[in-house]
């Protein structure tokens with residue numbers, strides 16, 4: 001592992017807050033990064049994410065104040081808003097279900113395929129269903145409590161839990177994207193310093209969408225790196241059992 005290309009990329013990636021305005025980032029670079037981001041691990045392969053790629057100059061300009069006038073946003077050549085779409089769970093569960101069905105074709109499903117159909121046809125609705133009165137959440141809470149009494153049970157009940165699930169997966173995609181930018185010789189700055197209400201409005205995102213983070217991309221400068229990289233000591237954050 002020591003000295004590998006991967007280690008180099010991880011060491012090289014820094015959050016850069018001032019991109020070189022004279023260097024453009026080719027579209028193919030962003031496209032490749034997004035193609036790789038799509039391959040990121042994600043909960044149940046539900047892919048409840050979207051990647052809103054902003055390269056239009058006027059739109060980039062409009063994003064700057066909404067990103068609280070951060071210099072990374074002012075100098076970025078592209079931005080990608082990593083967005084969760086928890087509201088699309090039915091459509092994506094159906095897509096996964098149909099994929100299993102397609103594999104089965106006309107023959108009898110195997111045990112694993114039957115489990116796959118149940119997973120997307122029955123379990124995903126239990127995990128993601130919401131209703132105005134909170135009945136689904138109440139049902140999940142009771143289910144988690146009762147099932148968890150005797151055996152280990154994945155305790156996914158309230159809408160907060162589902163939010164965490166979709167944001168986890170989305171952040172992993174953002175990380176894949178950022179590392180791939182580094183691998184291709186460009187730099188990034190992930191941002192949570194932005195006004196989500198105004199950005200959602202500018203990008204015309206639907207009500208069910210939530211912005212996980214916005215990643216600014218460009219060719220980094222030395223001035224854009226704010227000091228040495230500092231991390232807590234290994235033994236303070238790593239616990240071995």
Ligand SMILES: Cc1cc2nc3c(=O)[nH]c(=O)nc-3n(C[C@H](O)[C@H](O)[C@H](O)COP(=O)(O)O)c2cc1C
Pocket residue numbers: 013014015016017070072189190191192193194213229
């Ligand atoms: C979710 C998230 C949000 C962040 N938001 C901002 C931001 O709004 N502005 C900024 O300058 N840096 C932001 N950062 C970058 C962090 O400050 C940075 O990753 C951290 O200081 C470690 O430095 P490094 O990325 O150079 O290793 C964010 C990072 C993450 C993961």
